Amino acid sequence: MTIRAPYRSLRGISAVVALLAIGAVGCSEVSDAVDSAKDGAKKVARQRSVFSLDIGDCYNPNSKDEGTAYSIEIVPCDEAHEGQVVGEFTIDEGNEYPGDDGVSTIADDRCPVEAQKYSPDTWALPEGAALFYYTPTKESWATGDRAVSCTYTSEKSKLSGSLETAKSLKPEQAAYLEGSNAVYEALWANQPEKDAVEDDLAGYKAQAKAVAAALDTHVEGLAGIEGTEVGKLRATLTKAAGNWKKAADAADVDAFYLAYDPAFTDIDPNKSVAARKELGLATTVPADEAEVWAV
Known part of the structure; x- marks a missing residue:
């Protein structure tokens, strides 16, 4: 899906290297290395395919850059995070790939509507929260991918808690x-x-x-x-x-x-x-x- 690239394998390697290096450093550095290794292992364990995102999932992307993404880090919503999935839909405009611009246009039209079902009061959103989305690529479309995940992401500070307000x-x-x-x-x-x-x-x-x-x-x-x-x-x-x-x-x-x-x-x-x-x-x-x- 389009947006960001995964770094799962690199995170796994980093954790292993940190553990192997413990014997060569002092006590304080050992503690830091262990903590770093634990954090790295936690991130690896939390990786999920972008194809399995659900409404309500809070996450951290694996890269700041737009591009192709295969996985992101799913985190509890009570932890600081960069985004939350607030809507989803399936593109049903025929079998032919609409093109990158076509997919973006569809998401631009539908995501605000879907997001309002989850967070109806846009005035209550944290400052800097912006609507963003994960969409099919030409390659994933060929395998049957038609899903669009609509998310709010933080352009400034990280988000805290869930953005769900409709039920309350x-x-x-x-x-x-x-x-x-x-x-x-x-x-x-x-x-x-x-x-x-x-x-x-x-x-x-x-x-x-x-x-x-x-x-x-x-x-x-x-x-x-x-x-x-x-x-x-x-x-x-x-x-x-x-x-x-x-x-x-x-x-x-x-x-x-x-x-x-x-x-x-x-x-x-x-x-x-x-x-x-x-x-x-x-x-x-x-x-x-x-x-x-x-x-």
Whole structure:
């Protein structure tokens, strides 16, 4: 599978060499060598094929570089680790290998959806956690490999504990997150390739239509949740949905912008902080989302 290369045999050799060298060093160095050997042996024992990864597995990759991987080190989630498998799926787009870019595109589309089933509140993720994945190579595809493992990996400090939160959510929290995630998915999944509305009005109108539909569903879901701040957010999102519908029906670029600017502003994540606090959810806007709305 694509990502990182294995070093199982090298780790095994290192452990043996350390043990053989003990007789030639002092007591302190002997102790260090023994500890190093034990660590090396533990890493070897924890090696698992990337083809057998399961959702929930916490791991350390055997290399920092992207490339081909055959094994990784599986560790208990209460130990410091670099990544955790948070979703998986099987590629079923025909028998022919989609190509490296094709596989990446499929993973880009599916992994965010699968990851949200395991960790619905992306605001609660540790700072620096990024979505990553292991995918089939052309060679493994020929042997029947179709599995994609979606993982969160730490780009800064190591992770601690499991990222699984879905099972601990209260019904109202789950309902809020389902609607909220669908709105942002509609926004980014339908993002036109052109930067300027003038260059692709039809594409931007299609995006607006998708966001409006997602907002309608989100607003409907919020109707069953009690709370003053949730009620305020529902009113804001109702207004936003109306403006997204106006943008979707715009006759020209000028009419689109008149509706789009307030529509976009009213789904600013900062407007949901008070409702999230009321619901007992994370309240710190992720840096990447904050940057988008700050533009």
